[in-house]
Amino acid sequence: MENLDRLLTLEERFQIKEMLIEGASIRSIAATIGRAPSTISREIKRGSPLGHRAGYQALKSHRIAVANRERPKPLKITSDPALLAAVQKGLNEKLSPEQIVGRLRYEHPDDPAWRVSHETIYKTIYLQARGGLKRELQALTRTGRTIRHTKRRRGF
Known part of the structure; x- marks a missing residue:
């Protein structure tokens, strides 16, 4: 069973989005949420169409994260x-x-x-x-x- 405490929640993602709109730094977002700055930075890069702060999409990012967690994953070689x-x-x-x-x-x-x-x-x-x-x-x-x-x- 996987440890869900280490995964960002939808609420945390919305909080990241709100703080980005307010102009907060990655470190201040991380401190507020209680996560590492690297986690916040990676989340913003993954959840933004252009890979930067301006276009962060919390809901889309959460959907992608949930889909990526699904197991078992198909083997890449046998599926092609x-x-x-x-x-x-x-x-x-x-x-x-x-x-x-x-x-x-x-x-x-x-x-x-x-x-x-x-x-x-x-x-x-x-x-x-x-x-x-x-x-x-x-x-x-x-x-x-x-x-x-x-x-x-x-x-x-």
Whole structure:
């Protein structure tokens, strides 16, 4: 269960909007609401069409925030057939996910829809393999593992 105390409420967003109209600084808004100035700054950038204080839209910003919290999120690769085909092609050529990411960035430099991380590729491979879908993807990984083993940080 997620901790909702850390999320801005609709009331806080309206308070931000009112204080912006009054000409308050980001730090004074943060102090009044009890949030970090960086949180307020990011909220204003996300909730403004032009990314600055003048056009902050509290209700629209809240709707976007709620939509972004929805889980489970669809996997980016499986929801785009062209991207899935490109990743599958790279795996067929025995490229690592890191190499596939590099190739996608090289071939589509200006298209954010083709931006994925190597971790997204690994997730797609292992989630599909676990569900019994596309077992050939699992066989194409260099290790042939059915479960992803992440690198663990060493304790201090």
